[in-house]
Amino acid sequence: MSRPRILIVGAGFAGYQTARTLTRLTRHKADITLLNPHDYFLYLPLLPQVAAGVLEPRRVTVSLPGTLRHVRLVLGEAEPDGIDLAARTVRYTDPEGEHGTLGYDRLVLAVGSVNKLLPVPGVAENAHGFRGLPEALYLRDHVTRQVELAAAADDPKSCASRCTFVVVGAGYTGTEVAAQGQLLTDALVRKQPLREGMRPRWLLLDIAPRVLPELDEGLSRTADRVLRQRGVDVRTGASVKEATAGGVLLSDGEFVDSRTLVWCVGVRPDPLVEGIGQPLERGRLIVDPFLQVPGHPEVFACGDAAAVPDLTKPGAGGSGGSPPERHSTGMTAQHAWRQGKVAARNVAASLGIGARRSYRHRDLGFVVDLGGVKAAANPLGVPLSGPLAGAVARGYHLAAMPGNRVRVAADWLLDAVLPRQGVQLGLVRSWSVPLDTASPELARVPAGVRTSRERSPEHTPKQPPKQSSDSEGTS
Structure with a gap:
């Protein structure tokens, strides 16, 4: 049979x-x-560390043929x-x-x-999501390029625009991207200083009343405190009304000059x-x-x-x-x-092997890695912050990963003792990582065609554009 x-x-x-x-x-x-x-399993929780240059891309991928020996893989x-x-x-x-x-x-x-897309004008054309390796690699290159161009810019306005990074959605992904991103850009400008009195600015937006709205308030307060101490501009109760190649119009009417919009409103x-x-x-x-x-x-x-x-x-x-x-x-x-x-x-x-059972879970707690030695965690309901929470967060990820544990730990050790390499690899172009990952036709842009995010914003209005929607991002 x-x-x-x-x-x-x-x-x-x-x-x-x-x-x-x-x-x-x-x-x-x-x-x-x-x-x-793909021929790999992607460990998504560590993707922000790839974007920040802490981990090499292959560290967060686990080979399917190498770990599922008796499974036939069809790509x-x-x-x-x-x-x-x-x-x-x-x-x-x-x-x-x-x-x-x-x-x-x-x-x-x-x-x-x-x-998850929302009907916000300009977002699909000018924002990028954060769901896979290509998007993480693109963001790392893009952020590095903006800092390098800002350091060489003569125009203060252009310098400020290039060094302003907007993240929409203060859930897990958005919070960790902003936390890791601020550390990355601070490290980059130590090697390539900006104009006097300027530093990179990360703006984290969410329509919810607090960061990490899906978690308990203790974790939210810890994450909010760490972000603000690091210099991240946290804006709760606010989101994007419209996006252009040269900036974003916020729901409160403020127009923020920026060349970077990261869309993390959820899935x-x-x-x-x-x-x-x-x-x-x-x-x-x-x-x-x-x-x-x-x-x-x-x-x-x-x-x-x-x-x-x-x-x-x-x-x-x-x-x-x-x-x-x-x-x-x-x-x-x-x-x-x-x-x-x-x-x-x-x-x-x-198939007659064993007995079936229903799915019932027990909450074991959550960890949010905030970069460096900082994290927020509540294992088994015990609230932790600071270096202890950082150790718990990294220990949890090492235990949860089905492979590459030694390589990940080695990268963490090297990042702690050596400066990061701030270089552009140029492996991923903007048009190959469309925001709507469910629409393959958006990815079929002919070679050589650039999206508005890659073009110079020649036609960016000097005044904030007219508000045209009541839609707001949520996470």
Whole structure:
């Protein structure tokens, strides 16, 4: 008899953990295939350190063939309408544009999320997100280039504009990008001083009343204090009304001259799940507490693309719809990692290996790395700050990473004793990292064509542009 075919779509936190756990549980009793655009798992929490030059890019990537020895890796992306639940097939496109089809007996959807866009004029054309290695590498090059150009500029206004960096969204990503970015630019200007009396300025915006609004107030206060002490201009209750190549108009009417806009307002589920034709909750595929899609016991979903009932809250656990009392788990790496393990157990149980179980989590605390020796953490509910929190944060990341621990620790040690190398690698161009990562057509810009963010802002208005929208960014 042929072995059952298990197909996992996506190798983020949920998909990678599903594949790794399944190889241990099935022990060659099933054929496991992993469909993913890249041959690596990306450890997203350390991406801001790549942008800041603390870690080399390959440190935050874990080889899929090297760590999932008994999993067949197929490079490609599932097509928007390519999942056929009736035929039990998934159509995909590989990196070279070739098409293929994969069959399955069990399907695990772990496609994750993409940048969340808001209807703010000019943002799609002039901002960049922060969801992958290309964006981190682009931001590092771009920030370095702006500081170098500012140091050589004769015009004080141009110097100030190039050295003003605007980050929208004070959640995990935005807070860490601003914290690490301020350290990076301060290090750069020590080698290439700016005009007298000038220093790089990082502006962190969020419409919420405080930074890290999704976490407890203790962590928020710690992060806010560290950011302000470092010189980051934290603006809560404010966001962007309009973006141009030469600056941003804030919701309070102020126009900030800047050549850099980093969009970290959050994420939304990958639009792929919309084409499946199953019930959704805020764009996420509804599943039961066992991570199965109602009406399709052979299909499982986990991670950011799945609306998993939060059984720790009253009224959760319903399936087959979206009742008002339904509560779903958040779109976090912690949930995705744990759900991947539960999904693997339940897939194996559906094949007669072990017993299935529902997903129920226990909050173990959070860590927010603020660069240098600073961090905010509350492991097991114990609030920490300063160097102790920094040690806990780095210890947590080393324990959580499925590989590269020695290399990451070595880079941290070298960064502590040696100056950073402030050079542009020029590997990623602006047009290759569009903000809307869910729209491949935006990435198909012909070679040699530059976006407005790469052009000189010749037509930037001297006065703030007219306010044209009431939309505001949230995280």
